[in-house]
Amino acid sequence: MTQSFRLETGGLINRDKTISFKFNGKNYFGYEGDTLASALIANGVHLIGRSFKYHRPRGFFGAGVDEPYAIVQLYRNGETEPNIKATEQELFEGLEAKSVNCWPSVNFDVGAINNFLKIFLPAGFYYKTFMWPKSFWYKIYEPFIRKAAGLGTASIKHDKERYEHKYEYCDLLITGSGPSGLASAYSAAKNGAKVILAEDKSRFGGTLLTSDVNIGNQSGKEWADSIVSELKEMSNVTIKNRSQVFGYYDHNMLVMSERISDHLPKTKKYHPKQRLWYIRAKEVLISSGSIERPIVFGNNDTPGVMLSSAAKEYMKVYGVLVGKKPLVFTNNDSGYETAIEFKKNGVDPIILDTRKEPQSEIIEEAKNMNIDIKNSYVVVAAQGYKKVKSADIAKISDDKEELGSVENIKCDCICVSGFWTPTIHLASQSGNKTKFNEEIDAFVPGTSKQNEKTLGAANGIYTLEETLKDSFEKGNQLSKEITNNDNKVSFPNVVEKKSTVHDKFWCVPLPKGKNYKRFLDFQNDVAVSDIEIALKEGYRSIEHVKRYTTLGMATDQGKTSNLNGLQLVSKIENKVVPAVGHTTFRPPYSPVSIGAIVGREVGKHSKPTRKSPMHSWHEKNNAVFVDAGVWLRPRYYKRGDENLFEASKREAKNVRTNVGVCDVTTLGKIDIKGPDAAELLNRVYTNAWLKLPVGKARYGVMLREDGIVMDDGTTTRISENHYHMTTTTAQAANVLSHLEYYLQLVWPELNVNVVSTTEQWAGAAIAGPKSREVLKKLFPNSDVTNEGLPFMGYMEGDLFGVKAKIFRISFSGELAYEVNVESDYGYFMWEKIIEAGEEFGIQPYGTEALSTLRIEMGHVAGSELDGRTIPYDNSLEGLISKKKDFIGKRSLSRKAFAAEDRQKIVGVVPLDKKTSIPEGSHLVKDSNAPLPNPKLGYISASCWSVEHDNPFSLAILKDGKNMIGEKLFVMSPLKNKVIPVEIVSSHYVDPKGERVRS
Amino acid sequence: MLHIKCPHCGMRSQNEFSYGGDATVKRPELGEEISDHDWDNFVYNRKSLRGRHWELWQHLSGCRQWIKVERDTATHEIFKTLKANEDIS
Numbered sequence A: 001m002t003q004s005f006r007l008e009t010g011g012l013i014n015r016d017k018t019i020s021f022k023f024n025g026k027n028y029f030g031y032e033g034d035t036l037a038s039a040l041i042a043n044g045v046h047l048i049g050r051s052f053k054y055h056r057p058r059g060f061f062g063a064g065v066d067e068p069y070a071i072v073q074l075y076r077n078g079e080t081e082p083n084i085k086a087t088e089q090e091l092f093e094g095l096e097a098k099s100v101n102c103w104p105s106v107n108f109d110v111g112a113i114n115n116f117l118k119i120f121l122p123a124g125f126y127y128k129t130f131m132w133p134k135s136f137w138y139k140i141y142e143p144f145i146r147k148a149a150g151l152g153t154a155s156i157k158h159d160k161e162r163y164e165h166k167y168e169y170c171d172l173l174i175t176g177s178g179p180s181g182l183a184s185a186y187s188a189a190k191n192g193a194k195v196i197l198a199e200d201k202s203r204f205g206g207t208l209l210t211s212d213v214n215i216g217n218q219s220g221k222e223w224a225d226s227i228v229s230e231l232k233e234m235s236n237v238t239i240k241n242r243s244q245v246f247g248y249y250d251h252n253m254l255v256m257s258e259r260i261s262d263h264l265p266k267t268k269k270y271h272p273k274q275r276l277w278y279i280r281a282k283e284v285l286i287s288s289g290s291i292e293r294p295i296v297f298g299n300n301d302t303p304g305v306m307l308s309s310a311a312k313e314y315m316k317v318y319g320v321l322v323g324k325k326p327l328v329f330t331n332n333d334s335g336y337e338t339a340i341e342f343k344k345n346g347v348d349p350i351i352l353d354t355r356k357e358p359q360s361e362i363i364e365e366a367k368n369m370n371i372d373i374k375n376s377y378v379v380v381a382a383q384g385y386k387k388v389k390s391a392d393i394a395k396i397s398d399d400k401e402e403l404g405s406v407e408n409i410k411c412d413c414i415c416v417s418g419f420w421t422p423t424i425h426l427a428s429q430s431g432n433k434t435k436f437n438e439e440i441d442a443f444v445p446g447t448s449k450q451n452e453k454t455l456g457a458a459n460g461i462y463t464l465e466e467t468l469k470d471s472f473e474k475g476n477q478l479s480k481e482i483t484n485n486d487n488k489v490s491f492p493n494v495v496e497k498k499s500t501v502h503d504k505f506w507c508v509p510l511p512k513g514k515n516y517k518r519f520l521d522f523q524n525d526v527a528v529s530d531i532e533i534a535l536k537e538g539y540r541s542i543e544h545v546k547r548y549t550t551l552g553m554a555t556d557q558g559k560t561s562n563l564n565g566l567q568l569v570s571k572i573e574n575k576v577v578p579a580v581g582h583t584t585f586r587p588p589y590s591p592v593s594i595g596a597i598v599g600r601e602v603g604k605h606s607k608p609t610r611k612s613p614m615h616s617w618h619e620k621n622n623a624v625f626v627d628a629g630v631w632l633r634p635r636y637y638k639r640g641d642e643n644l645f646e647a648s649k650r651e652a653k654n655v656r657t658n659v660g661v662c663d664v665t666t667l668g669k670i671d672i673k674g675p676d677a678a679e680l681l682n683r684v685y686t687n688a689w690l691k692l693p694v695g696k697a698r699y700g701v702m703l704r705e706d707g708i709v710m711d712d713g714t715t716t717r718i719s720e721n722h723y724h725m726t727t728t729t730a731q732a733a734n735v736l737s738h739l740e741y742y743l744q745l746v747w748p749e750l751n752v753n754v755v756s757t758t759e760q761w762a763g764a765a766i767a768g769p770k771s772r773e774v775l776k777k778l779f780p781n782s783d784v785t786n787e788g789l790p791f792m793g794y795m796e797g798d799l800f801g802v803k804a805k806i807f808r809i810s811f812s813g814e815l816a817y818e819v820n821v822e823s824d825y826g827y828f829m830w831e832k833i834i835e836a837g838e839e840f841g842i843q844p845y846g847t848e849a850l851s852t853l854r855i856e857m858g859h860v861a862g863s864e865l866d867g868r869t870i871p872y873d874n875s876l877e878g879l880i881s882k883k884k885d886f887i888g889k890r891s892l893s894r895k896a897f898a899a900e901d902r903q904k905i906v907g908v909v910p911l912d913k914k915t916s917i918p919e920g921s922h923l924v925k926d927s928n929a930p931l932p933n934p935k936l937g938y939i940s941a942s943c944w945s946v947e948h949d950n951p952f953s954l955a956i957l958k959d960g961k962n963m964i965g966e967k968l969f970v971m972s973p974l975k976n977k978v979i980p981v982e983i984v985s986s987h988y989v990d991p992k993g994e995r996v997r998s
Numbered sequence B: 001m002l003h004i005k006c007p008h009c010g011m012r013s014q015n016e017f018s019y020g021g022d023a024t025v026k027r028p029e030l031g032e033e034i035s036d037h038d039w040d041n042f043v044y045n046r047k048s049l050r051g052r053h054w055e056l057w058q059h060l061s062g063c064r065q066w067i068k069v070e071r072d073t074a075t076h077e078i079f080k081t082l083k084a085n086e087d088i089s
């Protein structure tokens, strides 16, 4: 297939390397260095999609990040990605792309009926129409709108690509490698500053690649190339192409997405697809240039109408003609540069200039080339449906209000230039108070809030000489302040053509009797008439107008539409543009893939995984694991065909009858040392701690200042000034911070040190009536009798040469011990315990059996200490000291906490002794009461009691104290269950606590 | 993301810290007689200030020290940071 719109020569593409690709199922060829857009245009393809609302045909409008139309669904290496701009996507071998917003095909689109019904789709259409009847929204309206108004389809497959994050610090971050970016980077680099220069496109140089200028006796491109190659050699410079700085956040933190592999057929091994850079810069130089703005006229969204600068870029960079009969419609000199480029390539353009008698070097050159120039002329409307076929043009009066007689001329493209809009997005994001520059009719950065400066065209400076001078100077000056070097760069001789002032004309009036759609926002299909309606309906604030009409709300964020929208509002409102103000710019400047934002934190990498030193033993012994925070804990150890229920019942039963062992390494452990350690504990815990003897452990509860239970656990006095605190697995980190808070800020006079030792110790709980027999075998030289090591006692022991801490504490309610050894010996300890316990029938037990044991014993855990309960609610009021003050004590005397009928923990047993009670169910008095049925309490934890062989639950119940013996109902609408139950004591097993002391 | 100068470690990113609320609140002395009203003020009531504000942060993933930070809640500008034992001037 011939590329009928490719020039014979020219461009920066590699004509020796042909690349084949597919668009909408058809095969095409392009060259290395093409974008999908340039390759399609070279092949004469101008119809690329359908518009968002009216499904009107869409072509290409720009040549880069500003593109509002050419959004495609991309297929690469078996994966698909939506929302890809054809103007940014570099061509690679085997690339496949499809149009979006069209069904069944781009050429015949059913949704285009909206276009003919457009009288029914004015501003606020969705708000007005789809609000009623309400029940229609979810089932009918929303799915329809979603199907009809998408920008492609996200893949629902797992993304196999890798995305990385990188943190970087630099002296100067420079965003954009046009003349201002290169000049400032160069002079800053010469001063030894650490510089990052980011370029969004694949090629460095920005406008230097397309403008006809001369710097130091080189062409713009040659100069750019020489600066870039010098910068690349410097060790203090990082220079990145395909890298978009899209967000400016607080404290000079900027985020950049680097597209590492998107231009390749597939990602290289060990390479990421994209990399997200978090850059903390001392100074930021914004050199993001400017974007040409369109002039608004009838049917200005027809494929073939595009920015004049884009037409020039397609010729100069890609060697591609956007048309062979071009019309250039301009209000300034830029259009002439495009026309001259057409002429140089053997194509005769016609220039329509809205100005009456403009004069400048560039205009002179165009005249000398015999280009047809019509002054005081405008395009009234483009004609043609899927491609521009002709244009209705007319003379316009000096006051720009009256059109002369309309004539029709043939053309195949209309290149529009309505002057230039500085790209102030990053500056605005940084908090810069932008100001309106009358001269260029656009906003420019004003007062900086952060360390940021804007250069060149982004700052409204449109001449090369001034841009370079300012940029060399700013780069030198800012870096000098950081590095104290002052290596002046000699300023090169600059030759550029002088241009004259632009005409502040932006919208062509409608001719009499015609009602052409004149679009402001090309991606969201917002026309002049929509804004007029919004204002008629009383919308005044530009932020409201934006939301009501969706002007500037599409993925292009109004890069080409915002200013014209403002012009229109200010004209109707009879206000100046700065009085209307612009809407807030927010990151990202241009769409970023979710994968890049998430980075490596996916799947099992979404959080760290903590494993105990005994983990591999559990694995070898058929443990089924469960997530406990970031820990992996054995839930149960599967034997044969057992399920969770059977296995946990067996394990729990074995603890009650023989002996079991449980990995309790995950418990939080805090080492507390210092002469005031006891005093700290006494203030933190609700019970008394000053008289705990060395070698003894004590159970304690700590509160927050608001009286709510924060955590519980045992703390053991190891020696005079040394304590070992345990916390629950979940609260370990919070408790440490809590202690540090009080020690550092509230009671700095206390001489105490706290440090986490959770990972330093491996722990095993040995529980059951035969646990002492196991212990005797493990520590033959220690006296572990009931007298030698009584309940809540502590001793150190020698576990076959390994130093061990032995605590006689119990969570299961059985005679039990917890043995701790240094983590490295954890596996050894575990094997020894299993070995010693074999003759007593020892079995490992997991968290499920652990829960069963504590629930039927009425021991509280996370599901009761849930951040809503006070000690009384958990029947822990016996642990509250009356004699001393402690954290949160004052709150307990508040009225609600002392109420007579306050909630309290109780036990719940189903009357049929069979039906399991779902956790989270509600307790009610009357299961048939009208809704909402008054709730008396809730089920916090459920198990199958192995002691009684029937279901048993714990509940937090209103007036629980007086409810024992009552018959209530458990209701679970979620499980559709109603269960008659009896309220019993929460201590369902061994209520007197004899076993732990046996 | 904020850039906070830890008085012990130097400039560090916000993600190393955790926020700890108003630094000007003083906990009543232990055992102090205090009215419900005053206790409630200490436990619950905080002004949601716009502007300069002294607040607590803990350098959680660093030195673990609690520090005092004077920050503008509207602009995020940080004016000064102090160690836990230094008084807000």
Ligand SMILES: [Zn+2]
Pocket: B006, B007, B008, B009, B010, B059, B062, B063, B064, B065
């Ligand atoms: Zn620190």
